[in-house]
Amino acid sequence: xxxxxxxxxxxxxxxxxxxxxxxxxxxxxxxxxxxxxxxxxxxxxxxxxxxxxxxxxxxxxxxxxxxxxxxxxxxxxxxxxxxxxxxxxxxxxxxxxxxxxxxxxxxxxxxxxxxxxxxxxxxx
Amino acid sequence: xxxxxxxxxxxxxxxxxxxxxxxxxxxxxxxxxxxxxxxxxxxxxxxxxxxxxxxxxxxxxxxxxxxxxxxxxxxxxxxxxxxxxxxxxxxxxxxxxxxxxxxxxxxxxxxxxxxxxxxxxxxxxxxxxxxxxxxxxxxxxxxxxxxxxxxxxxxxxxxxxxxxxxxxxxxxxxxxxxxxxxxxxxxxxxxxxxxxxxxxxxxxxxxxxxxxxxxxxxxxxxxxxxxxxxxxxxxxxxxxxxxxxxxxxxxxxxxxxxxxxxxxxxxxxxxxxxxxxxxxxxxxxxxxxxxxxxxxxxxxxxxxxxxxxxxxxxxxxxxxxxxxxxxxxxxxxxxxxxxxxxxxxxxxxxxxxxxxxxxxxxxxxxxxxxxxxxxxxxxxxxxxxxxxxxxxxxxxxxxxxxxxxxxxxxxxxxxxxxxxxxxxxxxxxxxxxxxxxxxxxxxxxxxxxxxxxxxxxxxxxxxxxxxxxxxxxxxxxxxxxxxxxxxxxxxxxxxxxxxxxxxxxxxxxxxxxxxxxxxxxxxxxxxxxxxxxxxxxxxxxxxxxxxxxxxxxxxxxxxxxxxxxxxxxxxxxxxxxxxxxxx
Numbered sequence: 236x237x238x239x240x241x242x243x244x245x246x247x248x249x250x251x252x253x254x255x256x257x258x259x260x261x262x263x264x265x266x267x268x269x270x271x272x273x274x275x276x277x278x279x280x281x282x283x284x285x286x287x288x289x290x291x292x293x294x295x296x297x298x299x300x301x302x303x304x305x306x307x308x309x310x311x312x313x314x315x316x317x318x319x320x321x322x323x324x325x326x327x328x329x330x331x332x333x334x335x336x337x338x339x340x341x342x343x344x345x346x347x348x349x350x351x352x353x354x355x356x357x358x359x
Numbered sequence: 360x361x362x363x364x365x366x367x368x369x370x371x372x373x374x375x376x377x378x379x380x381x382x383x384x385x386x387x388x389x390x391x392x393x394x395x396x397x398x399x400x401x402x403x404x405x406x407x408x409x410x411x412x413x414x415x416x417x418x419x420x421x422x423x424x425x426x427x428x429x430x431x432x433x434x435x436x437x438x439x440x441x442x443x444x445x446x447x448x449x450x451x452x453x454x455x456x457x458x459x460x461x462x463x464x465x466x467x468x469x470x471x472x473x474x475x476x477x478x479x480x481x482x483x484x485x486x487x488x489x490x491x492x493x494x495x496x497x498x499x500x501x502x503x504x505x506x507x508x509x510x511x512x513x514x515x516x517x518x519x520x521x522x523x524x525x526x527x528x529x530x531x532x533x534x535x536x537x538x539x540x541x542x543x544x545x546x547x548x549x550x551x552x553x554x555x556x557x558x559x560x561x562x563x564x565x566x567x568x569x570x571x572x573x574x575x576x577x578x579x580x581x582x583x584x585x586x587x588x589x590x591x592x593x594x595x596x597x598x599x600x601x602x603x604x605x606x607x608x609x610x611x612x613x614x615x616x617x618x619x620x621x622x623x624x625x626x627x628x629x630x631x632x633x634x635x636x637x638x639x640x641x642x643x644x645x646x647x648x649x650x651x652x653x654x655x656x657x658x659x660x661x662x663x664x665x666x667x668x669x670x671x672x673x674x675x676x677x678x679x680x681x682x683x684x685x686x687x688x689x690x691x692x693x694x695x696x697x698x699x700x701x702x703x704x705x706x707x708x709x710x711x712x713x714x715x716x717x718x719x720x721x722x723x724x725x726x727x728x729x730x731x732x733x734x735x736x737x738x739x740x741x742x743x744x745x746x747x748x749x750x751x752x753x754x755x756x757x758x759x760x761x762x763x764x765x766x767x768x769x770x771x772x773x774x775x776x777x778x779x780x781x782x783x784x785x786x787x788x789x790x791x792x793x794x795x796x797x798x799x800x801x802x803x804x805x806x807x808x809x810x811x812x813x814x815x816x817x818x819x820x821x822x823x824x825x826x827x828x829x830x831x832x833x834x835x836x837x838x839x840x841x842x843x844x845x846x847x848x849x850x851x852x853x854x855x856x857x858x859x860x861x862x863x864x865x866x867x868x869x870x871x872x873x874x875x876x877x878x879x880x881x882x883x884x885x886x887x888x889x890x891x892x893x894x895x896x897x898x899x900x901x902x903x904x905x906x907x908x909x910x911x912x913x914x915x916x917x918x919x920x921x922x923x924x925x926x927x928x929x930x931x932x933x934x935x936x937x938x939x940x941x942x
Contacts, residue, residue, distance in 0.1 A: 246738050248775075251768050252745035255761070259753055319737040341741035344749035 238283040270294030372408035374562035393445030400438035436499035443503035517616030520579035528568035604630035618684020625675025672709040739772035782906040789913035800941035874933035
């Protein structure tokens with residue numbers, strides 16, 4: 236059974252890239268372009284991990300992360316934060332608030348794949 | 360000897376009348392209840408002194424005069440107490456008790472009919488009444504001496520001096536009256552003459568402490584002036600306008616002894632405020648209409664007087680306002696002049712601070728611009744790095760269709776990045792005035808028709824063109840094309856179904872309008888619309904750099920024109936470009 240990753244990102248070019256990389260690595264990929272759709276998709280499809288951009292329309296990445304943490308979802312659905320904010324403090328905050336990993340844009344295929352492999356393996 | 364003392368007593372009586380006149384004049388100017396009490400108190404004392412002289416010259420033949428004198432005397436005590444109440448409030452019970460005691464004693468005095476004339480003999484009841492009169496009056500006038508002095512501690516120099524002067528004034532009144540009561544001219548001795556001379560000599564002191572003249576107020580200010588000179592640097596090098604205004608206001612208040620005040624910037628914005636609630640300021644300042652001239656106006660209690668002086672800076676004219684409070688209740692021309700000087704120095708400091716603030720703001724804008732540009736570049740770069748690294752590793756296992764799709768996205772993202780970099784360079788050159796523009800008369804109508812002809816047919820069907828013939832504008836032809844194309848592209852992308860392109864002559868200029876019937880630009884976005892990287896929330900479909908309107912504005916301004924956004928009636932967006940006409 237393929238592991239499912241939910242990608243939350245509003246840039247179509249990046250969604251395409253992530254889908255391209257992860258599908259070729261054997262994952263099944265869902266996507267949402269805003270925080271509210273993302274939360275609904277988590278409930279409906281119970282993905283194995285969420286790749287979450289911070290700067291998205293509606294409820295932003297931090298809001299989605301908080302909601303997942305407060306509903307206890309994070310236990311079974313690890314989150315990898317994705318952002319162009321390349322500051323150590325953002326990475327630190329992401330980990331503090333319960334994310335399992337943090338990736339800075341731009342990232343290469345290997346980095347994305349290995350991070351998700353690790354996170355998905357860790358939660359199972 | 361007797362004549363000398365008598366003459367001096369006449370002078371003392373005249374002195375009281377003079378003080379009463381000064382107080383009355385002050386009351387006429389201020390119309391404050393407090394000043395009215397002072398006027399009444401001194402007037403009564405003046406009347407009592409004059410009646411005393413009349414009584415003496417008529418050999419005490421009219422008991423009525425004695426009665427009036429006594430009531431007037433006790434009345435003056437009451438009004439002195441009420442004057443003091445105007446500065447440091449007394450409770451209602453204390454005031455009522457004082458009033459009852461004074462009326463009771465007055466009635467008793469009239470009933471008992473104190474003997475008058477030189478060397479009167481008092482029986483027991485008369486002695487009691489006399490003691491009561493003296494005790495009551497002494498409390499009414501004596502207590503404020505202590506109270507004013509005590510209140511003066513811990514206050515700024517000018518207010519402190521004012522309160523101590525009042526304390527001295529009350530003390531003077533007692534000394535003069537004690538002298539007047541205790542001296543019987545019939546048995547005049549040298550000692551009594553000396554006391555009488557001293558008492559008369561105190562009248563000028565009473566006069567200036569009740570109504571301090573300009574030179575005295577300048578002297579009080581002297582120490583503050585010294586301190587201000589020492590700290591002038593702190594004013595000049597304040598970090599921002601708020602801090603500067605706050606410091607300047609505190610000094611203005613110290614120099615004048617004011618109790619409250621406020622500072623307004625050139626656009627009537629409140630920069631600093633002390634001792635006044637912000638919502639009261641509108642009411643208080645509505646009388647201060649003329650902003651260009653120093654102004655002194657009389658306000659209702661409790662504010663009293665206000666002085667407003669213009670604060671001139673390069674940005675415009677603001678103003679500094681101080682309000683008199685209970686302790687310093689009278690300003691004069693002297694204070695107005697001093698504040699005017701103070702305001703000139705503050706104006707210079709304001710200009711300096713504005714420059715610093717502007718530099719700081721520009722620095723922030725620049726940093727934000729760089730951070731935004733980096734963020735914008737990162738998005739296509741992420742796709743390019745991600746896809747190319749994936750393809751480099753696994754292109755052998757990928758289907759032809761997958762590779763074709765990836766190449767397509769790679770190409771789009773690379774183009775996007777190129778556009779963004781071109782726009783960044785373009786904007787930076789326009790902003791530095793280094794864009795090579797060839798301004799010349801351009802036929803706007805034919806330029807517009809060429810642009811419209813080159814549009815894809817789908818877009819052309821949505822467009823209505825209303826352009827006057829033979830319209831000439833001053834512009835760079837290629838860049839004008841860029842401007843119009845950008846505005847039309849925005850309208851087709853973000854606007855409604857129908858787009859209108861208009862161009863009309865208007866006096867010496869030409870107005871070009873691109874409008875649509877879409878949902879218009881959200882209110883919160885309108886003020887920042889022409890700033891770099893400002894976009895609506897639904898921009899993800901569009902591949903613009905976020906710099907289009909910033910470049911358009913930069914170019915139009917380089918042509919000597921202007922661009923603004925207007926909401927279209929009943930709905931939609933409208934970009935109005937004004938260009939210089941030519942020929």
